[in-house]
Amino acid sequence: MNKIISHASNKDHYKADACITWCFDNRFSSALEAFTRQRGYAQVDLIKVAGGAKGLADGGGDSLYLLDQIAKSIKLHHTPRVVVMAHSECGAYGGSVDPAFYECELKKAAGAVSALFPSIEVEAVFADFDGIKLV
Ligand SMILES: [Zn+2]
Numbered sequence: 001m002n003k004i005i006s007h008a009s010n011k012d013h014y015k016a017d018a019c020i021t022w023c024f025d026n027r028f029s030s031a032l033e034a035f036t037r038q039r040g041y042a043q044v045d046l047i048k049v050a051g052g053a054k055g056l057a058d059g060g061g062d063s064l065y066l067l068d069q070i071a072k073s074i075k076l077h078h079t080p081r082v083v084v085m086a087h088s089e090c091g092a093y094g095g096s097v098d099p100a101f102y103e104c105e106l107k108k109a110a111g112a113v114s115a116l117f118p119s120i121e122v123e124a125v126f127a128d129f130d131g132i133k134l135v
Contacts, residue, residue: 018083031132052085070113070117088128103135
């Protein structure tokens with residue numbers, strides 16, 4: 001292998017403040033930064049996938065994958081809380097702009113996490129082009 005970048009990464013293990021399932025839509029990446037800053041989350045295990053919480057709400061294979069990722073965050077980094085996210089105009093949802101629809105989806109996603117990890121705090125958030133709302 002040829003080194004292409006010299007960079008010192010922190011070798012210390014950490015306790016994650018949250019495991020966050022966020023949509024990879026880059027229009028909401030700065031909202032994620034604002035959210036983690038506002039919450040004071042210094043260490044985050046980020047699961048960035050199309051639709052954010054959609055896979056959890058849908059059940060099936062995507063749900064199993066995401067729940068497994070969350071389980072690993074809890075096991076490896078003693079994560080006390082999970083954040084599930086959806087956003088307006090999400091392409092994974094066909095671009096819906098209906099906040100009530102996303103609220104329903106987020107409640108399903110949060111319920112799927114709580115059912116498997118009853119001792120973990122679960123927060124559901126909806127992002128639009130004005131900010132982030134707690135569901
Ligand atoms: Zn999206």
